[in-house]
Amino acid sequence: MTKFSDLNLNPKVLKAVEEAGYETPTPIQAGAIPPALAGRDVLGIAQTGTGKTASFTLPMITLLHRGRARARMPRSLVLCPTRELAAQVAENFDIYAKHTKLTKALLIGGVSFKEQDILIDKGVDVLIATPGRLLDHFERGKLLLTGVQIMVVDEADRMLDMGFIPDIERIFGLTPFTRQTLFFSATMASEIERITNTFLSNPERIEVARQASASETIAQGVVVFKPSRKDREGSEKRSILRGLIEREGADCRNGIIFCNRKVDVDVVAKSMKKYGYDAAPIHGDLEQSQRTRTLDGFRDGSLRFLVASDVAARGLDIPNVSHVFNYDVPSHAEDYVHRIGRTGRAGREGRAMMISVPRDEKNLDAIENLIQTQIPRIANPLKGDATAPEAEATPEAETPKPTRTRTRSRNRPAASTPAPAPEEAVEQTEATPAQAEPRQEDAAAAPAPETAEPPAEPQKDSAQRGASNRSRGSSNRGRSRRDERDEPVVGMGDDVPSFIAQSFEERMVG
DNA sequence: AAAAAAC
Numbered sequence: 213m214t215k216f217s218d219l220n221l222n223p224k225v226l227k228a229v230e231e232a233g234y235e236t237p238t239p240i241q242a243g244a245i246p247p248a249l250a251g252r253d254v255l256g257i258a259q260t261g262t263g264k265t266a267s268f269t270l271p272m273i274t275l276l277h278r279g280r281a282r283a284r285m286p287r288s289l290v291l292c293p294t295r296e297l298a299a300q301v302a303e304n305f306d307i308y309a310k311h312t313k314l315t316k317a318l319l320i321g322g323v324s325f326k327e328q329d330i331l332i333d334k335g336v337d338v339l340i341a342t343p344g345r346l347l348d349h350f351e352r353g354k355l356l357l358t359g360v361q362i363m364v365v366d367e368a369d370r371m372l373d374m375g376f377i378p379d380i381e382r383i384f385g386l387t388p389f390t391r392q393t394l395f396f397s398a399t400m401a402s403e404i405e406r407i408t409n410t411f412l413s414n415p416e417r418i419e420v421a422r423q424a425s426a427s428e429t430i431a432q433g434v435v436v437f438k439p440s441r442k443d444r445e446g447s448e449k450r451s452i453l454r455g456l457i458e459r460e461g462a463d464c465r466n467g468i469i470f471c472n473r474k475v476d477v478d479v480v481a482k483s484m485k486k487y488g489y490d491a492a493p494i495h496g497d498l499e500q501s502q503r504t505r506t507l508d509g510f511r512d513g514s515l516r517f518l519v520a521s522d523v524a525a526r527g528l529d530i531p532n533v534s535h536v537f538n539y540d541v542p543s544h545a546e547d548y549v550h551r552i553g554r555t556g557r558a559g560r561e562g563r564a565m566m567i568s569v570p571r572d573e574k575n576l577d578a579i580e581n582l583i584q585t586q587i588p589r590i591a592n593p594l595k596g597d598a599t600a601p602e603a604e605a606t607p608e609a610e611t612p613k614p615t616r617t618r619t620r621s622r623n624r625p626a627a628s629t630p631a632p633a634p635e636e637a638v639e640q641t642e643a644t645p646a647q648a649e650p651r652q653e654d655a656a657a658a659p660a661p662e663t664a665e666p667p668a669e670p671q672k673d674s675a676q677r678g679a680s681n682r683s684r685g686s687s688n689r690g691r692s693r694r695d696e697r698d699e700p701v702v703g704m705g706d707d708v709p710s711f712i713a714q715s716f717e718e719r720m721v722g
Numbered sequence: 723a724a725a726a727a728a729c
Contacts, residue, residue, distance in 0.1 A: 237725065294726065294727075295725080295726095295727080320723095320727095321727065321728055321729085322727095322728095342726095342727060342728090343727075343728090344727045344728040344729090345727085347728075348728050348729075351728095370726090373724050373725090373726085374725080375726085375727085376726090376729065379727090440723065472723080472724065472725085473723090473724065473725085474724085474725075495725080495726095496725065496726050496727075497725095498727075521724085521725060521726085522724080522725055522726080523725070524728065525725095541726075680729075
């Protein structure tokens with residue numbers, strides 16, 4: 213098997229890679245690095261989580277390590293669709309360039325120009341940017357792109373979705389014709405095809421092979437429910453969400469909760485906090501400093517739940533997410549794939565649960581059609597009936613998860629439950645006049661965790677599931693969660709389920 | 723129909 217040491221990377225880069233603990237490149241890295249080092253254009257067709265970032269940063273650093281930057285004339289440029297993604301590429305660059313003298317600047321919106329200006333004036337080797345802020349600098353006459361030797365376009369299909377293609381074309385036009393171009397996209401929409409035909413010259417095309425089916429590591433489930441009243445939909449969905457989280461118990465180490473709208477991100481995050489959960493919102497209307505802080509907290513484990521818009525659906529490298537909750541059914545089927553792709557990474561087991569109301573039926577169909585799988589229907593933790601009598605738990609069905617540490621007693625949740633205080637307590641301790649939460653929520657919530665039906669395993673392959681249950685063993689009460697996750701991780705990227713590795717068209721066709 | 727990205 214190919215090793216990083218076989219790829220002719222600069223020794224200083226190789227050293228940093230080894231220090232980071234990587235030995236074996238992922239397929240996209242093994243495929244893209246050699247032609248990139250040979251100076252060729254590269255067209256990489258790869259989803260997030262495949263190790264894409266290193267497949268362009270490592271050759272870039274190797275190619276640029278000689279020579280130095282002139283004032284206002286960066287030697288290379290990386291374009292990303294979102295600020296967080298750009299920041300992430302910058303972090304990667306810092307890791308792999310740490311033994312070199314190369315410099316970088318991160319040009320993103322939402323932060324002051326001043327520091328960015330100072331860096332550009334001094335001269336940087338690598339510019340990592342979102343298109344808007346880059347063009348802003350250019351129009352102010354602060355920046356010359358005529359010295360760009362290597363240009364990278366990351367997540368091009370998302371740039372297309374976001375209407376950035378004209379900007380990208382313009383930026384291409386500002387760079388020299390002789391530049392080397394590394395272009396990455398998850399899919400090859402016709403517009404993307406057109407761009408690559410125009411701006412890439414005889415590229416080496418690398419398409420990440422679809423993964424073996426064994427990498428199906430995401431257990432999926434959907435709660436299909438009908439709100440008892442239209443105006444209660446929101447509050448009932450929020451109590452279902454809490455019920456799902458409670459049902460997962462300690463297995464739910466952390467999670468991302470996706471909503472379709474920014475307002476709902478705010479409402480859900482506020483509600484979660486009210487009920488004692490450690491949660492924070494992230495979406496594009498929040499201040500950049502807050503976005504950064506929230507994401508950092510989630511990454512380092514100090515924040516348990518991230519309530520997010522699709523700003524966090526793609527590309528962001530957030531390892532170790534045990535759960536993804538789709539509070540809303542995404543209206544673009546591909547977004548579902550991106551959202552749940554935040555869990556079950558690197559061959560680890562992940563769980564993805566969704567809440568669907570009658571209005572979502574069409575979108576749910578489209579998702580199942582896309583992934584060519586029926587998403588298992590799982591029990592509504594509220595039993596679909598907010599007025600159901602309390603304490604109707606059915607112990608005989610309490611089988612499939614022997615290792616659960618969560619409490620199912622009808623009494624108060626035990627101390628081992630890391631979750632929130634019972635709703636009533638919160639209700640009493642909080643003055644609620646100014647809160648956005650409707651009163652009905654409390655009524656709908658009352659029977660929540662305790663009366664939850666046993667978790668119908670939102671599972672796929674029962675054999676696989678059984679194996680992982682065994683590996684947990686009932687004795688793992690005292691084991692650290694880290695131990696459970698100690699499966700070998702190959703390369704610098706993460707394994708992904710097979711359908712994610714397919715192109716959009718492939719998935720549509722089936 | 724919404725989210726993201728420039729002020």
